[in-house]
Amino acid sequence: AQSVAQPEDQVNVAEGNPLTVKCTYSVSGNPYLFWYVQYPNRGLQFLLKYITGDNLVKGSYGFEAEFNKSQTSFHLKKPSALVSDSALYFCAVISPGYSTLTFGKGTMLLVSP
Amino acid sequence: GAGVSQTPSNKVTEKGKYVELRCDPISGHTALYWYRQSLGQGPEFLIYFQGTGAADDSGLPNDRFFAVRPEGSVSTLKIQRTERGDSAVYLCASSQGQNQPQHFGDGTRLSIL
Numbered sequence: 001a002q003s004v005a006q007p008e009d010q011v012n013v014a015e016g017n018p019l020t021v022k023c024t025y026s027v028s029g030n031p032y033l034f035w036y037v038q039y040p041n042r043g044l045q046f047l048l049k050y051i052t053g054d055n056l057v058k059g060s061y062g063f064e065a066e067f068n069k070s071q072t073s074f075h076l077k078k079p080s081a082l083v084s085d086s087a088l089y090f091c092a093v094i095s096p097g098y099s100t101l102t103f104g105k106g107t108m109l110l111v112s113p
Numbered sequence: 114g115a116g117v118s119q120t121p122s123n124k125v126t127e128k129g130k131y132v133e134l135r136c137d138p139i140s141g142h143t144a145l146y147w148y149r150q151s152l153g154q155g156p157e158f159l160i161y162f163q164g165t166g167a168a169d170d171s172g173l174p175n176d177r178f179f180a181v182r183p184e185g186s187v188s189t190l191k192i193q194r195t196e197r198g199d200s201a202v203y204l205c206a207s208s209q210g211q212n213q214p215q216h217f218g219d220g221t222r223l224s225i226l
Contacts, residue, residue, distance in 0.1 A: 032212050043204055043217030090155050094212060099169040100146055101215065103155030
């Protein structure tokens with residue numbers, strides 16, 4: 001089976017501070033990992049992906065994520081948060097033998113001015 | 114630019130009725146996915162098309178749900194004898210390949226009264 005856990009329902013951070021949104025996964029084999037963002041009443045927007053190679057992946061809007069195989073984690077990070085980053089963030093995984101993504105339940109990020 | 118288009122954006126109907134939800138993917142994308150998203154949850158996989166054929170329909174909850182993609186482009190998700198529990202946002206996504214980033218439409222919010 002493949003699964004994703006996002007342990008935090010909500011993350012609060014002040015504008016200008018660094019942010020981290022946590023994600024851990026469980027798969028058989030090598031994972032392909034993704035982060036998506038969802039704004040109210042909109043579909044999901046792709047932020048970044050890890051397929052292979054460097055463990056630190058850079059994506060859209062200044063976001064990055066670090067793949068850690070030993071900890072089976074793929075945490076999303078940004079050095080300096082913006083109020084406009086406030087949204088719902090989803091981590092997703094696909095692994096060998098599966099044809100589509102499995103999503104986590106999402107983490108609401110709230111950035112205060 | 115032409116993203117994934119879903120129509121209608123909202124659909125309200127009575128229990129027992131038949132509904133069709135349409136998805137127009139990004140031109141040239143061979144892979145098309147349907148998901149269902151309930152409040153406070155991540156998207157749940159329903160069905161995946163590669164070209165015209167349903168490569169994986171394991172996520173369809175029961176035989177009231179059916180989807181087609183007759184010409185390998187537009188897809189229609191069909192729900193018969195709707196139930197109140199079918200109320201959710203139905204998301205469509207397309208990609209250039211199975212492990213490539215999926216691009217989502219804004220979804221159809223289905224409400225069964």
